[in-house]
Amino acid sequence: MPVWLELAIRVLAILVAFLTLPLIIGQTEHKVMAHMQGRLGPMYAGAYHGWAQLVADGVKFVQKEDVTPRAADRAVFRLAPVVSVLPYLVVLLVIPLGPRGLVAQPLDIGLFFVLAIVGVGVVAVLMAAWASANKYALLGGLRAAAQLLAYELPFVLAAASVAMAAGTLSLPGIVNAWQPWWLLWQLPAMFVFFTAGLAEIRRPPFDMPVADSELVFGYLTEYTGLRFAFFLLAEYAGILVVAALTTVLFLGGWRGPFGLDAELGWLWTLIKVFAVAFVIIWLRVAYPRLREDQLQRFCWLGLVPLALFQLVLTAAVKVAT
Numbered sequence: 001m002p003v004w005l006e007l008a009i010r011v012l013a014i015l016v017a018f019l020t021l022p023l024i025i026g027q028t029e030h031k032v033m034a035h036m037q038g039r040l041g042p043m044y045a046g047a048y049h050g051w052a053q054l055v056a057d058g059v060k061f062v063q064k065e066d067v068t069p070r071a072a073d074r075a076v077f078r079l080a081p082v083v084s085v086l087p088y089l090v091v092l093l094v095i096p097l098g099p100r101g102l103v104a105q106p107l108d109i110g111l112f113f114v115l116a117i118v119g120v121g122v123v124a125v126l127m128a129a130w131a132s133a134n135k136y137a138l139l140g141g142l143r144a145a146a147q148l149l150a151y152e153l154p155f156v157l158a159a160a161s162v163a164m165a166a167g168t169l170s171l172p173g174i175v176n177a178w179q180p181w182w183l184l185w186q187l188p189a190m191f192v193f194f195t196a197g198l199a200e201i202r203r204p205p206f207d208m209p210v211a212d213s214e215l216v217f218g219y220l221t222e223y224t225g226l227r228f229a230f231f232l233l234a235e236y237a238g239i240l241v242v243a244a245l246t247t248v249l250f251l252g253g254w255r256g257p258f259g260l261d262a263e264l265g266w267l268w269t270l271i272k273v274f275a276v277a278f279v280i281i282w283l284r285v286a287y288p289r290l291r292e293d294q295l296q297r298f299c300w301l302g303l304v305p306l307a308l309f310q311l312v313l314t315a316a317v318k319v320a321t
Contacts, residue, residue, distance in 0.1 A: 010105070011093070018089050022236035027054045028274075029236075029281045036285045064225035071133035072222065080131060081223070081230030084124035087117045088237035095244045096172045098254045098265030103172060110171040111163055114245065115156055118200060121238070122148040125202075125209065128231075129219040140218025143292065144202060144209035150299040151199035151206075157307035158193035161314045162186055162249045175253035182250070185317070189310040190250035192303050194276075197246065199299070201238030204284040208292050243276035244269075251276075 030053050034042040046052030068074055094110045096103040107113055122144055129141020163169055165186065166177035199206040210218035220231055247253055251272050254265030290298065 014089070014092050018092055018237065021240050022233055023054060025239050025274075025277050025281075026057075026232070026236045028277070029284075030054070032278065032281045033285055036282070058229075061226055061229040064228075066225045066227065067222070069133050069222050073131040073133070076127050076131035077222075078227070080124045080127035081227045081234075083127060084121060084231055084234040085237060087120040088234065088241050091117050091241050092244075094171060095241075095248060096175060096253060097269050099172075106172060107170065109169045111159060111169045111174070111249075114171070115159060118241065119148065119152060121201070121234070124234070125219050128223065132219070132222040134222050136215045136217075137219045137221045140209040140211075140215045140221075144219065146292075147199055147202065147206065147209065147295065150296055151196040151303070154192045154299065154303035154307040155196035155200060157304070157311055158189040158196065159245075159249060161189040161307070161310045162193075164311070164314045164318060167318075171248050171253075175248055175255065178252045178255060180252070182252075186250055186310070186314075188306050189314075190246065192307045192310065193249065194242070194246050196299075196303060197242035198280065198283070199295070201235065201242060203235070203239065203280060205287040205290050206295060207289055208295055211289060239277050239280050240273070243273045243280065246276050247272040 030042040031050070033039060034050070042053045043050040045056045068077055091114050093105045094103065094107050094113055096106070125144040126141050129137045129139075129144070132138070162174060162182075165182065166174040168174060168177065202209050209215075210220055212218075215221070220228060223231060247269060252268075253272075254269045256264060256268030
């Protein structure tokens, strides 16, 4: 098979996954929240168990009027939703689904690449906040920037711990080096990485930038229709990326029981990803939003010291062994 054709197939597969898996996560969120909170609405759109809820949401977004504020910077305002989606699409290119090269584009510095790209998401938030010409949107964007600057440090430190343990920055290499006992040894790093990842994508309880009780809807206040839907897609894609990175770095990726890694590796990866995504959805229902001071205190006095401790522990173990 020609190289260009193989690359085209890989990119197409990632594009299909990007357009389907976040929607599945969105549908799952509707159902999980409906069951946990006794919501009846999402259970009636469609003939069975509200299967058409996501379709109904899509039709609703298409029908909504596309409004751009008069004082807005129109070019930046319209570009922000696209910028919010693109980083997660690019990150999926380097996340391995299974062994034997089952990844769109393997990179020797895959982890470094992922950490660099994920941080671009806040640019879209700042673009939307500034271009909206709305004080509530601007305040939400500034909160998002402060949140990213804080939680980027423990996010990177936790990832550095597992990279140090594996001795490589390659994501497939980390999975190959992973051992079951890492579930205990790297547990603090996994907690820090997962928690900081939630803050990076601004999911509850770290959703201060869109605090509806204070900021109407933060940087999303002026967005309607399909542009708002793009931001929503970016949120679900962020859930997918955080869940996939947690799986690859800390849960063994395609490694599974019964010695069927080669045959069913892709299935073990997807099972773990959706299990982590379920936890992210559950946290939205189970915990209230953190105040801004609580959010910053939790990062600097909780996650950062824990991440540094894990990094020192990993270095000590590597030197000792």
